[in-house]
Amino acid sequence: MLTEAGRFLRRIALPLVATALAVIGLGLLVTRVLDGVWPISGEDDLERTFEAHRSGGWDAVSDVLSALSGWGAVTAVTIAAAALAFAAYRSWRAPLFLVGAVAAQTLVFVLARIFVERDRPDVVRLDDLPGHGSYPSGNTGAALALYGGIAILLSARIGGRVGRWVWRVLCLLVPVAVGLARVYRGDSHPTDVIAAIASAAAALAVMNSAVLSPRSVWGGPGGNLRHTGDGHVPRAALVVNPIKLDSADDRARIDKIMAEAGWAPPLWLETTVEDPGAGVTRTAVAEGVDLVVVAGGDGTVRECAGALAGTGVPLAVVPSGTGNLLARNLGLPIDLADAVHVAVHGRDRAIDLGAIDPDEPGGEIRHFTAMAGIGLDAAMVADAPDALKKKVGWPAYAVSATRHLRDARMRVTLRIDDGPPITRRARMVLVGNVGALQAGMQLLPGAEPDDGMLDVVVFAPYGMTGWAHATLRVVGRRRRDEPQAPDRQLRRRPIEHFTGRKVEVETARPEPRELDGDPIGPGTRLTVHVRPGVLTVRVPDGVVALRPESRAEPFPAAPPEFAPEPGNPAASTSAPAAT
Ligand SMILES: Nc1ncnc2c1ncn2[C@@H]1O[C@H](COP(=O)(O)OP(=O)(O)OP(=O)(O)O)[C@@H](O)[C@H]1O
Numbered sequence: 062m063l064t065e066a067g068r069f070l071r072r073i074a075l076p077l078v079a080t081a082l083a084v085i086g087l088g089l090l091v092t093r094v095l096d097g098v099w100p101i102s103g104e105d106d107l108e109r110t111f112e113a114h115r116s117g118g119w120d121a122v123s124d125v126l127s128a129l130s131g132w133g134a135v136t137a138v139t140i141a142a143a144a145l146a147f148a149a150y151r152s153w154r155a156p157l158f159l160v161g162a163v164a165a166q167t168l169v170f171v172l173a174r175i176f177v178e179r180d181r182p183d184v185v186r187l188d189d190l191p192g193h194g195s196y197p198s199g200n201t202g203a204a205l206a207l208y209g210g211i212a213i214l215l216s217a218r219i220g221g222r223v224g225r226w227v228w229r230v231l232c233l234l235v236p237v238a239v240g241l242a243r244v245y246r247g248d249s250h251p252t253d254v255i256a257a258i259a260s261a262a263a264a265l266a267v268m269n270s271a272v273l274s275p276r277s278v279w280g281g282p283g284g285n286l287r288h289t290g291d292g293h294v295p296r297a298a299l300v301v302n303p304i305k306l307d308s309a310d311d312r313a314r315i316d317k318i319m320a321e322a323g324w325a326p327p328l329w330l331e332t333t334v335e336d337p338g339a340g341v342t343r344t345a346v347a348e349g350v351d352l353v354v355v356a357g358g359d360g361t362v363r364e365c366a367g368a369l370a371g372t373g374v375p376l377a378v379v380p381s382g383t384g385n386l387l388a389r390n391l392g393l394p395i396d397l398a399d400a401v402h403v404a405v406h407g408r409d410r411a412i413d414l415g416a417i418d419p420d421e422p423g424g425e426i427r428h429f430t431a432m433a434g435i436g437l438d439a440a441m442v443a444d445a446p447d448a449l450k451k452k453v454g455w456p457a458y459a460v461s462a463t464r465h466l467r468d469a470r471m472r473v474t475l476r477i478d479d480g481p482p483i484t485r486r487a488r489m490v491l492v493g494n495v496g497a498l499q500a501g502m503q504l505l506p507g508a509e510p511d512d513g514m515l516d517v518v519v520f521a522p523y524g525m526t527g528w529a530h531a532t533l534r535v536v537g538r539r540r541r542d543e544p545q546a547p548d549r550q551l552r553r554r555p556i557e558h559f560t561g562r563k564v565e566v567e568t569a570r571p572e573p574r575e576l577d578g579d580p581i582g583p584g585t586r587l588t589v590h591v592r593p594g595v596l597t598v599r600v601p602d603g604v605v606a607l608r609p610e611s612r613a614e615p616f617p618a619a620p621p622e623f624a625p626e627p628g629n630p631a632a633s634t635s636a637p638a639a640t
Pocket residue numbers: 302303304305331332333334335336337356357358359360361362381382383384385450578579
């Protein structure tokens with residue numbers, strides 16, 4: 062078992078020492094071995110070219126860039142950014158990462174300055190600096206550690222991939238511009254700048270891996286389950302669907318990560334067709350485990366979640382299915398090792414569950430964590446061939462959906478919180494605890510897993526225009542302000558949203574139904590209640606939860622278009638009513 066000190070040594074101290082040695086080595090190579098030899102000799106020409114092309118405007122620009130990356134500005138901006146990061150992420154990880162990156166790069170810089178002596182360029186310098194101590198460029202290194210660190214933290218808050226990259230590039234342009242400014246002003250050689258960029262990039266990578274990664278050196282506030290000093294050694298149950306996680310190597314990896322975190326060997330339990338999760342989870346709770354880790358798809362997660370509801374025993378997920386909707390919506394890592402690290406080091410979050418009334422009196426109440434549906438979605442999941450799901454993943458659902466696009470629409474009556482009946486002709490009705498689907502599609506844009514509410518979408522596109530409109534709405538993630546009262550016109554709209562604590566859906570004929578992607582057989586009713594905050598889920602701590610990279614990969618785009626029904630007027634009005 063690695064102690065915290067051991068992990069600190071391995072994850073931070075050793076990589077930083079290696080970085081310092083590499084930067085010093087490069088410096089000695091440049092100053093002792095390659096001095097006067099091409100390509101290092103070519104640096105003089107470049108520096109003189111910059112000197113020959115100086116102008117008042119560039120002097121001023123380079124002066125500002127130098128000031129932005131000077132020690133005073135870097136210290137002030139680091140403190141301010143760290144305070145803002147703490148406020149924004151409500152976690153010590155974000156400020157620790159930023160301060161750590163700046164400090165680590167400073168350490169490498171100081172060591173390199175001690176061991177490598179290099180004169181500044183042989184040109185007229187615009188700054189009043191001593192003629193030695195050129196290697197590496199302190200301004201460039203500090204600028205990259207600070208502004209690159211800010212870019213990493215902020216990009217975790219930016220939703221779109223393009224937006225994230227625009228922001229990253231903008232932040233990274235600062236250190237590049239600072240490096241050019243230092244050469245322009247005659248303060249640094251190009252290789253001083255290159256060495257600074259390398260050392261700051263290494264400092265960022267080391268601190269990112271040690272502090273922000275789910276496998277960080279330090280656990281989060283979920284540490285109540287780690288060694289607490291009272292002799293309690295935490296123990297987890299691993300509830301595994303053997304058809305989803307069958308590799309002995311994976312199981313060995315999980316055992317190893319748990320052991321390294323100081324946990325007792327887990328209790329391994331397998332689901333079966335007869336008991337797809339609830340029974341083994343109840344066994345685990347009866348055994349007194351501190352945590353139940355589910356390795357399976359949404360169906361297995363749903364079974365375990367129902368059994369854990371109200372027990373206070375947290376649920377962690379090692380996503381192993383096709384949809385992994387709960388993981389996707391909660392920002393849980395998909396990678397097995399990351400997911401297990403979150404299980405042992407994450408924090409606990411209480412979320413709601415949806416509960417479905419039994420079809421017959423006295424029947425079993427079933428739960429879902431993500432969504433329950435009746436109509437097209439249920440037909441789609443029921444028909445998606447397992448072999449295709451295994452081969453291509455979720456696009457198998459899209460293939461199966463195309464077979465049902467021409468199905469007759471259902472006559473549906475909805476009742477929200479025992480309110481008046483709302484009648485519609487719809488293709489599907491979904492009741493959700495969370496709202497995101499694949500490829501960033503938002504079926505229920507207002508859904509929050511812990512708001513004590515259910516979100517409902519009635520999906521009723523009519524003809525090609527209706528499908529196009531509905532598709533744009535889902536892909537565009539918008540939920541418009543919608544009129545309150547249902548009226549004749551609203552009945553033609555492709556998507557309508559409602560929210561409530563109790564949702565009753567009744568159809569004229571038996572229709573396919575599903576819970577979290579598991580078909581539950583056809584029926585004419587789906588009555589759903591919310592059970593607020595009954596499930597405790599282990600989620601990534603603080604900023605880690607917001608790292609886009611640590612999340613499930615988004616699914617690709619949009620449902621296919623659909624040919625118009627005969628005689629169908631174009632349903633082009635923008636949607637829907639909500640409560
Ligand atoms: N030991 C087992 N052998 C065969 N099937 C099993 C076993 N244990 C569970 N199952 C079946 O696995 C299914 C649940 O799978 P799981 O929830 O893990 O994935 P999933 O819901 O199929 O996920 P996805 O559809 O996203 O791939 C249930 O149909 C259940 O009957």
